[in-house]
Amino acid sequence: MSGDKRDIVIGDPWGKLRRYTSARIALGRSGTSLPTKPHLEFQLAHARARDAVHHALDVPALEKALEARGHETILLHSSAESRPVYLQRPDKGRRLDAASRERLVALPKPAEPYDVVFVIGDGLSAFAIEENAAKFLDVILPQLEASGWHVAPLCIVEEARVATGDEIGEVLGAKMVVILIGERPGLSSPDSMGIYLTFSPRVGLTDESRNCISNVRPEGLSYDHAAYKLTYLMIEARRRGLSGVNLKDEAEALPKAGPDSADNFLIEKG
Numbered sequence: 001m002s003g004d005k006r007d008i009v010i011g012d013p014w015g016k017l018r019r020y021t022s023a024r025i026a027l028g029r030s031g032t033s034l035p036t037k038p039h040l041e042f043q044l045a046h047a048r049a050r051d052a053v054h055h056a057l058d059v060p061a062l063e064k065a066l067e068a069r070g071h072e073t074i075l076l077h078s079s080a081e082s083r084p085v086y087l088q089r090p091d092k093g094r095r096l097d098a099a100s101r102e103r104l105v106a107l108p109k110p111a112e113p114y115d116v117v118f119v120i121g122d123g124l125s126a127f128a129i130e131e132n133a134a135k136f137l138d139v140i141l142p143q144l145e146a147s148g149w150h151v152a153p154l155c156i157v158e159e160a161r162v163a164t165g166d167e168i169g170e171v172l173g174a175k176m177v178v179i180l181i182g183e184r185p186g187l188s189s190p191d192s193m194g195i196y197l198t199f200s201p202r203v204g205l206t207d208e209s210r211n212c213i214s215n216v217r218p219e220g221l222s223y224d225h226a227a228y229k230l231t232y233l234m235i236e237a238r239r240r241g242l243s244g245v246n247l248k249d250e251a252e253a254l255p256k257a258g259p260d261s262a263d264n265f266l267i268e269k270g
Contacts, residue, residue: 132180166204
């Protein structure tokens with residue numbers, strides 16, 4: 001009917017909750033179908049997630065950014081010789097290739113063991129590392145150095161899985177390893193970085209030996225909050241001599257970021 005202004009998209013009564021999350025909620029409907037706009041947004045998000053998995057880490061750019069900040073870097077590679085092999089053979093991503101292991105073994109041993117080695121691995125989203133790794137290290141490393149932590153050179157690993165860090169920490173004789181790695185992309189978070197802490201790293205450890213801090217990115221867990229959580233876990237791991245399921249994140253929460261930060265977003269304030 002000419003001039004009919006009725007909206008063909010029927011909204012959801014809880015649509016106001018969308019301002020609290022990037023998750024796909026309260027998208028409405030057109031008849032029995034999803035409206036065109038959110039359908040196209042879903043297709044775009046799916047394409048970005050696929051791109052994140054296959055995108056190759058820009059190692060020269062990352063190395064340059066870290067060295068410009070005064071950090072020593074070591075370039076390494078897992079035993080997965082290519083991206084297709086990495087995706088098809090997770091076991092190969094958990095170990096270094098022979099050349100990388102020899103490079104670490106040949107390094108001069110420090111007079112005192114390293115307290116921690118930071119490993120940067122592409123994982124399943126190199127985008128996450130390119131966007132977040134250097135910025136997160138800008139927050140955490142000055143705090144650790146000011147507190148007297150003996151930090152090893154930064155290790156950049158291509159085609160890396162989380163367990164790659166265990167071998168690096170073992171070869172370097174570090175007391176603990178922290179690996180920054182690209183997480184499996186979500187449909188609203190292709191750039192999410194994970195942080196895994198392992199005390200007394202060695203080849204053969206499994207996930208119950210690690211602590212994980214997830215979704216580190218500007219739209220997720222902030223660098224300040226992630227550094228705060230990681231510092232607490234590192235201090236407790238060193239004090240208690242363990243990590244993993246027996247080490248809980250019991251750090252007090254940081255102060256709220258602002259007046260709009262609520263304890264429960266479902267509760268409306270008058």
